[in-house]
Amino acid sequence: MGIDTSRESRSSTPELIDAMAEVAARVGAQRQTPVVLTERADVLVLRIGAVVVKAHPAETDAAALLSRLCLASAPRWRGILLPPLPIGDALLVHRGSHTITAWPYGEPVDPDDPDAAPWEAAATLLARLHALPEPGRDLPEPGRDRPEPGRDLPAAGGPARVHRAMRRLRAAGAAADQAAAATVCQAFAALPDLFAVPAGSARLPEPAAPRRTLVHGDFHLGQLVRDPHENTGSWRLIDIDDLGSGDPAWDLARPAALFAAGILEPVTWLRFLDAYRAADGVAVPREGDEWTALDTPARAVAVQAAALALVAAARENRELDDLDTALVDACRRIATASVIS
Template identity: 40%
Template sequence: MEGTYRRLVQTRSGADIVVDGDVVHKLHRIGTNPRYLAQRLRIARESPALLSPLSVVPEAVGPRWRSSWPRVDTVAPDPEHAPWVEAGALLAALHTEPVTARAPGHGWPQRLRRTVERLRSERGPIHAAAVALPAVVWRTGTPGRPVTLVHGDWHLGQLGRRGPAAAWQLIDVDDVGVGDPAWDLARPAGFWAAGLIPDVDWQTFLEAYRARGPGLPPGDPWRVLEPFARAAVVHAAATGLAHGDTDDTQQALLDACERMR
């Protein structure tokens, strides 16, 4: 992380990221609630599992809000060496941290709603799969299930560390909050079901999570994960459609949506 440079990265979520030397400034998407963002920054400051921000006070930049972070290395796109064990253990650690009264609900259902709203004119398999999603995926929590801290947008790209010898931490707090921890397992579960994650990686991740994580009861995890996995596939497919993706991943997601019908 040596050297000073500056570059702009635009994300699919509507945020803009400016990397300035060893500092990362994130300009959050339009409509971000500054009170919730401040709560999430404080959670990250107090959580060992989350990367700590440089300040817990978001800055107003025109109509948007900005947070600042230390620059980290993210997971390299190498499926043969993906840190599934570390990822499962890290999520389990987050899910066992104390839940404070200041924590908002996590943002997964809201993000799903925003994505589905863009499907109004689409009448293909993604729209049909979205319409068929069960009621449980539109809530942050689930009756009878644990309530924990939840990252709210977890995938391998949300791991970062401050150097090759440092421990991985979770980055991107836009959707951090409380709710059903199964939401943090939704994307890997959905991608595994769509054939995009090999069985051995999925089982490695599950075993690492189950060693400490409270989100899955004994037995078949699919009894809990199935509706959330479906929601994650719909969200990913709809996002890909909005951005004009035509690669093998998008086709696998479309095929999975077709099977949901």
């Protein structure tokens, strides 16, 4: 799993931490002090020795998660996705209101060495992921104790993440920068109707896109680790919580949005895009204007990133930094001209 921070776990959730440590022990982790890799209001990820244990949000759809875990466990995807660790005869367990999964620890991308960031490797992994059969077709046979991932694999979670980010921004209320929040809300309102949720509806509409492939759903460099089972140092994709069927352009949307917002250097963006095309990725045209496919997802992800940046600034009681401001400026362009760049 990826690493956001590294510190000793807080004692504010001792029961959950004890439950996660028990799961780690069941998959062979030696008894060690847990180290927090990610801690948010809705998720906790701990490293215990060579094992990573994740407590998923309380509202997680366990059936959908199980289908994703089954797919990530299948041999066909092991060169692309890091497989979970079986917990006894199961791939997940329930402890209180949380669903818990276990994973091997893999070395993440070093955030302090941007020049070594594996953009080409990431692009190639995504192209390989997108080249696989649409979920539900030509899938491997399930094990006797595992449900078939097949057609129960849900839609990829990209659009849903945009909506969740906006809900968090609205929940922040007066604590968020009001002028910036208004700009982000205006940009969100300018997004295409396919992002709208009908009143009273519990389900998000799926993107109306001609391409449908297996999609990671939340790609960024923090979703890469080196495979701990290989000596070659190969990279693997992690965090399958939004894995599903959808438009593969969403997996390129975050780097595209950061490039359009002036945050990602043009040479880095071209390294990523050219490597994706060289690997026969289907999310964008092989030649010509990539923005015909990327514009809408990139705008949506820019809105999502800006909303979460404002939520973080409000939570930390600080002024917006340069990165936050660049994202809000991108939203201003989206709101006023319906373009991101």
